[in-house]
Amino acid sequence: MSETWDVVVLGAGIVGAACARACSLRGLRTAVVESGAIGGGATAAGMGHIVVMDDSEPQLALTRYSQQLWMALSDRLPPQAEFESCGTLWVAADEEEMQEVRRKQRVYASLGVATEILDSRALREAEPHLRPEMAGALLVSSDAVLYPPCAAAWLLEEAIHFGAKLYAPRTVVSASAGHVRLDGGTELTAEHIVVACGADSVRLIPELPLRKRKGHLVITDRYPGLVRHQLVELGYLKSAHSLTTDSVAFNAQPRRTGQILIGSSRQYGAEHTAVDHAILKAMLARAQLYLPALGACSAIRVWTGFRAATPDKLPLIGPWPADETLFLATGHEGLGITTSLGTGRLVADALSGAATEIPLEPYLPVRGPIEHSSSTHPAAGGLHA
Amino acid sequence: MKKAFDVVVAGAGPAGIAAAVTAAAQHRRVALVDDNQRPGGQIWRSGASLPRPARVWLSRLEASAVEHLSGTRIFDHPAPGVLCAEWNETAMELHYEKLVFATGARELFLPFPGWTLPNVMGAGGLDAMVRGGLPVAGKRVVVAGTGPLLLAVAAHLAARGAKIVAICEQAPFARLAKFAAQMSRYPGKLLQGLAYRLAARHSRLYCGCWPISASGSTALESLTLRQGNRTWSVACDYLACGFHLVPNLELAELLGCRIQDGFVAVDDLQQTSVANVYCAGEPTGIGGVEMALVEGQIAGLAASGSAEAARKLIPQRRRMLGFVDALRRTCALNPELRRPAADTTLVCRCEDVPFGTLREHTSWRDAKLHTRCGMGPCQGRICGAAAEFLFGWGPDAVRPPIFPALVSSLAAESTNPNKSMEDA
Ligand SMILES: Cc1cc2nc3c(=O)[nH]c(=O)nc-3n(C[C@H](O)[C@H](O)[C@H](O)COP(=O)(O)OP(=O)(O)OC[C@H]3O[C@@H](n4cnc5c(N)ncnc54)[C@H](O)[C@@H]3O)c2cc1C
Ligand SMILES: Cc1cc2nc3c(=O)[nH]c(=O)nc-3n(C[C@H](O)[C@H](O)[C@H](O)COP(=O)(O)OP(=O)(O)OC[C@H]3O[C@@H](n4cnc5c(N)ncnc54)[C@H](O)[C@@H]3O)c2cc1C
Numbered sequence: 001m002s003e004t005w006d007v008v009v010l011g012a013g014i015v016g017a018a019c020a021r022a023c024s025l026r027g028l029r030t031a032v033v034e035s036g037a038i039g040g041g042a043t044a045a046g047m048g049h050i051v052v053m054d055d056s057e058p059q060l061a062l063t064r065y066s067q068q069l070w071m072a073l074s075d076r077l078p079p080q081a082e083f084e085s086c087g088t089l090w091v092a093a094d095e096e097e098m099q100e101v102r103r104k105q106r107v108y109a110s111l112g113v114a115t116e117i118l119d120s121r122a123l124r125e126a127e128p129h130l131r132p133e134m135a136g137a138l139l140v141s142s143d144a145v146l147y148p149p150c151a152a153a154w155l156l157e158e159a160i161h162f163g164a165k166l167y168a169p170r171t172v173v174s175a176s177a178g179h180v181r182l183d184g185g186t187e188l189t190a191e192h193i194v195v196a197c198g199a200d201s202v203r204l205i206p207e208l209p210l211r212k213r214k215g216h217l218v219i220t221d222r223y224p225g226l227v228r229h230q231l232v233e234l235g236y237l238k239s240a241h242s243l244t245t246d247s248v249a250f251n252a253q254p255r256r257t258g259q260i261l262i263g264s265s266r267q268y269g270a271e272h273t274a275v276d277h278a279i280l281k282a283m284l285a286r287a288q289l290y291l292p293a294l295g296a297c298s299a300i301r302v303w304t305g306f307r308a309a310t311p312d313k314l315p316l317i318g319p320w321p322a323d324e325t326l327f328l329a330t331g332h333e334g335l336g337i338t339t340s341l342g343t344g345r346l347v348a349d350a351l352s353g354a355a356t357e358i359p360l361e362p363y364l365p366v367r368g369p370i371e372h373s374s375s376t377h378p379a380a381g382g383l384h385a
Numbered sequence: 386m387k388k389a390f391d392v393v394v395a396g397a398g399p400a401g402i403a404a405a406v407t408a409a410a411q412h413r414r415v416a417l418v419d420d421n422q423r424p425g426g427q428i429w430r431s432g433a434s435l436p437r438p439a440r441v442w443l444s445r446l447e448a449s450a451v452e453h454l455s456g457t458r459i460f461d462h463p464a465p466g467v468l469c470a471e472w473n474e475t476a477m478e479l480h481y482e483k484l485v486f487a488t489g490a491r492e493l494f495l496p497f498p499g500w501t502l503p504n505v506m507g508a509g510g511l512d513a514m515v516r517g518g519l520p521v522a523g524k525r526v527v528v529a530g531t532g533p534l535l536l537a538v539a540a541h542l543a544a545r546g547a548k549i550v551a552i553c554e555q556a557p558f559a560r561l562a563k564f565a566a567q568m569s570r571y572p573g574k575l576l577q578g579l580a581y582r583l584a585a586r587h588s589r590l591y592c593g594c595w596p597i598s599a600s601g602s603t604a605l606e607s608l609t610l611r612q613g614n615r616t617w618s619v620a621c622d623y624l625a626c627g628f629h630l631v632p633n634l635e636l637a638e639l640l641g642c643r644i645q646d647g648f649v650a651v652d653d654l655q656q657t658s659v660a661n662v663y664c665a666g667e668p669t670g671i672g673g674v675e676m677a678l679v680e681g682q683i684a685g686l687a688a689s690g691s692a693e694a695a696r697k698l699i700p701q702r703r704r705m706l707g708f709v710d711a712l713r714r715t716c717a718l719n720p721e722l723r724r725p726a727a728d729t730t731l732v733c734r735c736e737d738v739p740f741g742t743l744r745e746h747t748s749w750r751d752a753k754l755h756t757r758c759g760m761g762p763c764q765g766r767i768c769g770a771a772a773e774f775l776f777g778w779g780p781d782a783v784r785p786p787i788f789p790a791l792v793s794s795l796a797a798e799s800t801n802p803n804k805s806m807e808d809a
Contacts, residue, residue, distance in 0.1 A: 037751035044754050080755070149754040169747070221762055221789060262792070275785055277463040277798055284796035295793035296474075300762055302784055302795070 005031045007351060008180050008190040009329075010172050010204070013043040014148055015336055016196035017155035018344030019329050023194075024162035026348045031188060032156065032164055033180065035171040039152030041198045045305020046337045047217060047253055047263055048151075049230050050144040051088055053335060054107045058314055058362030063335060064111050065358050066342030067142060073341070080150040082256040088143035089118070089127060089229040091250075091290065092135045097234045101138040104234075108140065115140050129226055129293040138234075145230055145253055148337050155340075172197070175204050178325040192351050194327050195320075199308035201330040205320065208365075210331055213309040214270040216280055217263050221298040224258035233290060248283040250290040260297065262287050266307075266334075273304050309333045317346055317363035327351065328365050386477045390416045390452070392688050393468065393481035395459050395636060398426020399674045400487035400666025402442050403681025404688070408485070409449040411689035416479060417451050418470060420458035420788075426489055427509055428674065431516030438678065454479075460786035462639045463798050466661075469790075476794035483661050483688035486637065487681060490630035490667035492530075493770050495718075496732050496740060497725035499599030500626075508627035512538045515545055522546030527608055527619060529553035529596050530627040531716045533673075538625055539588060549588030550621050553610055555628065555719050558592035564715040567707070597725040599624060611725075629716040631770045632668040638783035653699050654692060655684035663688050671716075672709040679705065723775050732775070733768040735761020740775070749778035762789055 009020045012034035024030040037044070050070050054060045070083075077083045092098045105115050116139040118126060123137045160166060171183040175195065180188040195201050202208045233250040251263035265279045280302060288295045310316060310331040320326040327350070329343050336343075346363070349356045361367070390413075394405040397419035405417040423430045424446060429439045446453070454470070457477065461469040468479040492507045499505070506514070508530055515521050526547045528539045531554060539549050554561060594612035599605055609618045632648055643650045643658035648670050655663045665680035672680075679702045686695035726732070728741025736757040746752035749759070749772060758772070759765030765772075765781070772778050786795065 037748065037754055040750060040754060153755055218792070218795070220792065273782075277461075281796055281798050284792055288793065288796060295791065295796070297792050298762075298789040299786060299792050299795055300764060300789045301760070302786065 002187045002189050003031070005029050005188060005190045007031070007192045007194060008033065008188050009194040009196055010175060010180065011041070011196040011198060011200075012038045012152065012156055012166070012168065013041045013196065013198050013336070014039055014046075014152040014155065014340040015198070015329050015332060015343055016194070017152045017159065018340040019194050019196055019347045020159035020164050020344075021155045021162070022344035022348035023351065024159045024164040026352045028348070028352060030159065030164040031190070032159065032166050032168075033170050033172050033182060033188075034166065034168040036169060037149075038156055038168070039149035041200070042305050042307060042336065043148045043152050043198075045215065045217065045303060046148050047251070047261055048082075048146045048148045048337050049088070049253060050146060050338045051230070051335070052108065052111075052113055052140060052143060053338075054104065055313060059335070060107070060111060061358045062315070062339050062342050062363070064113060065345075066339045067144075069341035069345065070144060070146075070338075071142065074144070077146070077151065078154055080147065081154055082147035082150070083144060084146070084254070084256055085142070085144040086254055087139055087141040087229050089123070089231050090138040090140070090234050091123070091130065091231055092137055092234050094135050098135045100234050101136060104138050113140065113142060127228060127231065129291055130231070131290055131292060134290075139229070143230060145255070146337070147255075151337075152340075172204065175326065176323050191325070192327050193325055194329050194347055194351075196329040198330060198332075198336075199306045201308065201328070205326070207322070208316065208328075208330070209310055210316075211268060211309050212271060212306040213333065214265070214267040214276075214304055214306055215263065215334070216265045216275065216283055216302065216304050217261060218280070218284065218299050218302050219255075220260045220262070220294075221300055222258035223260060223297055226293060226297070227252050227254040227260050227291070229254070231290070233286075246279060248279065248286050250286050252287060252291055252294070260294070262294065262299075264334075268309075275302050275304060307333045307336075312369065315339060315343065315363055316365045317343055318350070318360060318365050320365055386472075386475060387480065388416065388477065389480040390414045391481070392416075392483045392485065392685075393418060393479050394485045394487060394685075395468070396426065396487035396489055396666070397421070397424040397453065397455070398487060398489045398666060398677065399429065399439075399442065400489070400677035400681035400684075401426065401485070402446050403678045404485040404487060404663075404665055404685035405451045406442065406445045406449050407682045407685030408689045409451045411686065411691050413689045415449075415451045416454055417446070418454045418457050418459060418468075418479065420456065422455050424453060424455070427513075431513060433516045438674070442678070458788050458790075459636060460788045460790040460794070461798060462636070462785070469794070469798050471790050471794050474791060476791070476797040478798075481661075483663065484640075485655075485663040485665060485681075485684045485688050486640070486668070487664070487666040487677070487684075488633040488636050488668055490632045490671060491766065492627040493629055493631050493774070494626065494767060495628050495722055495726075495771055495774065496730045497597055497599070498727050498730050499601070499605075501731055501734060502599050502601050502605045503603070504601075504605040504622060505599055505624045505626065508534055508538045508625040511623060511625040512541055515542060521623070523548065524622040525550045525620060526623045526625060527551050527553065527596070527610075527621045528625045529594075529610075530629065531555045531718070532627070532629045532712065534627060534629070542625070543588065547623075550619050551594075551610065552588055552590045553594040553596065553612075554590065554592050555595045555722060556592060556715055556717075560715050561592055564711055567711045593719070595722060595725075596624065596626065628718060628722070630667060630671050632671070634668060635783050635787035637664065637668055639785060639787055654687040654695050655680055656687060670706075670709040671712060672705060673712075676702070676705045676709065718774060726775065732771055733758040733761065733765075735759075735763050735768075738768075743772065743776065749773075749776075749781055752778070753781065
């Protein structure tokens with residue numbers, strides 16, 4: 001038995017769901033295959049920070065494009081997607097980091113992203129629980145947070161509403177030359193196969209330049225008002241999420257429930273989902289350094305997740321040269337919640353032969369080296385989750 | 386704060402007390418850790434009107450050299466030989482050569498319309514509150530659920546002057562009669578059972594019966610009961626309800642102990658699949674106090690290197706295993722108990738998730754992710770077991786912390802046990 005589709009999307013994480021929605025909206029006959037829970041992969045582990053990031057120019061373009069798409073959608077998201085436009089505060093610990101605040105403001109302004117510089121006093125007013133001796137911060141009001149699994153489920157529901165068909169729970173066994181084989185023997189035929197299996201995409205295409213990058217998060221009980229914005233440290237000059245070694249950075253997010261989500265960590269070569277106590281300890285010590293009040297908060301759960309990381313931290317979006325029926329939508333590292341919507345639009349435009357709204361070239365699976373926007377440091381631009 | 390012991394016993398119920406006292410008698414340095422202020426576990430901690438064995442064991446504990454760490458909750462096991470606990474908002478690290486965990490069991494609650502009304506309580510929960518001073522004289526109480534616990538609670542409440550309107554046992558009469566007949570092989574238990582029945586003699590016992598809804602304006606006023614095809618309402622002030630016990634396995638899972646058919650697998654000496662780790666009491670099988678005491682003694686002896694003495698108690702434990710089995714068969718839940726829950730009935734009380742919303746999902750993980758069921762402070766301790774019965778969903782993986790812990794406590798955790806021992 002074989003069914004024929006214009007597009008078959010593999011994986012219903014937030015990226016696959018966004019691709020399915022965009023393709024079916026475009027009138028493409030679309031099917032989606034998911035082996036587990038909708039949004040149950042990296043999407044369930046992610047922090048849900050919708051953030052404009054300027055690590056490199058292409059990253060800035062894709063995150064800004066996506067963030068605008070989220071804004072446009074925000075009124076229609078269901079309450080369980082918990083969308084809150086709380087904005088981001090990039091916290092500068094000292095004068096050296098304040099220079100980074102000013103640099104960042106200029107970069108964001110060049111793309112029309114309005115920001116505001118807070119001095120030490122203004123920051124204290126905005127976030128009274130931060131350590132008082134912070135130098136200041138950059139406020140990016142257009143950033144937001146949401147609850148990723150429910151956002152993914154809603155995107156998929158929309159796709160289904162526009163005619164997409166969901167195969168779940170079904171596992172893709174192989175995908176090549178326009179054929180997708182599912183467990184149990186079903187075969188789907190498609191003009192385009194969108195590979196959106198996150199870090200597991202390498203199981204279908206072993207040559208993909210993807211590595212798993214493990215992260216830890218902690219959620220607290222409810223403390224409404226303790227944190228008001230997504231808080232992110234700018235301290236990469238000193239603590240650095242580097243590309244090669246394990247690292248932690250301060251990241252705290254207010255949830256609609258009043259809970260606080262605390263991040264974040266990055267580890268390579270850790271393939272097990274178990275909590276790593278040394279990393280957890282370092283991460284929470286760093287969080288308390290910035291936000292001492294967290295120490296007295298009750299933590300109710302800790303979990304881990306895996307980011308699908310590429311060597312240059314940009315996603316892989318575009319046809320796979322070895323098999324042009326395969327179109328990649330993976331490798332979103334620590335930004336896939338944000339960039340899911342932009343990715344979906346790029347995929348739908350490319351597959352339907354329309355012009356993309358931002359250039360696709362920087363994300364093509366085979367590409368040249370990219371330039372980082374500011375310092376020589378790989379994490380320049382700040383330390384998102 | 387760091388403390389080191391030869392034997393750490395987690396849980397100060399009957400099993401844990403027996404293990405700690407026994408190990409201390411073998412001249413081991415022993416800590417007995419429990420998150421409650423008083424020792425005694427579910428049934429003895431109230432301290433009031435206790436039976437003889439309780440008084441005996443509690444006074445042995447008092448006379449022993451056991452260091453009783455009360456109000457201390459174990460939340461993590463960061464490395465072999467180390468537990469992390471919180472006491473009075475302070476992180477504490479407990480180092481052990483041998484660990485006996487006796488973490489007990491909790492009651493299973495099944496949702497039905499109105500079960501969240503004030504004065505609808507756990508059977509053991511209401512029992513404990515009454516021991517703690519809640520007056521029930523003249524109050525009309527329905528006791529419902531399953532297992533010998535119901536009779537025990539009814540007897541106790543009746544003795545405190547409550548009017549037991551009905552005792553509703555979900556198991557059919559035939560199964561109960563068979564159980565009672567088997568009980569003659571366990572004399573202590575039989576006598577206990579009879580005593581309960583006598584004390585509760587003014588109340589009616591309905592078999593194959595359970596509540597299907599509760600109503601009241603601000604608190605419980607009346608209950609609708611079902612027995613076979615018959616339904617009727619009774620006016621009452623309290624419902625004491627419990628559908629038997631589910632073992633507390635969080636620590637077992639964190640330790641990596643092998644779990645078989647829902648209980649911790651142990652050998653004759655109560656040794657788990659993990660080296661230097663023993664388990665006693667309800668996590669190995671719901672067997673009641675006498676079983677818990679024997680298992681605790683075996684574990685305490687084995688953990689102190691007195692395997693010979695421990696072996697002498699094995700026959701005693703073996704005799705009781707039949708009771709564990711009979712109890713499990715008797716209390717097996719009738720699938721009809723899934724029916725009372727209506728679409729609007731809350732299943733998860735921390736996050737307000739109703740039955741109808743959950744029913745659309747395919748697994749516990751799927752339901753959790755999309756409805757927040759089990760994501761609140763209790764982390765599914767209450768709704769998880771209910772969902773398992775209602776939908777047949779298996780539980781999620783256990784991760785630290787197994788109880789909520791302060792961020793500062795998590796940050797203080799030891800990651801290198803050897804080094805921290807030197808620090809201490
Ligand atoms: C700790 C942490 C914090 C993060 N914080 C943020 C943040 O604040 N903001 C942000 O934008 N991003 C964040 N991210 C990144 C973000 O979570 C990911 O980039 C994003 O979820 C990737 O989505 P995805 O759909 O590509 O992958 P996934 O969510 O992993 O989805 C892939 C899906 O494919 C399915 N699948 C795999 N193989 C098969 C198969 N063979 N057959 C069928 N189905 C299959 C899987 O079951 C899964 O559901 C964070 C990530 C982590 C780990
Ligand atoms: C509500 C209730 C009422 C009962 N009433 C009766 C009755 O009337 N008659 C009868 O014969 N049997 C009764 N039982 C059964 C009886 O309690 C058990 O058979 C007996 O107590 C088993 O003893 P135990 O030591 O295994 O567990 P428990 O008595 O349950 O003791 C376990 C102890 O460990 C503690 N603990 C668990 N995890 C941790 C942790 N991580 N950190 C610190 N401390 C921890 C718990 O708080 C508890 O104090 C009742 C059970 C329950 C749950």
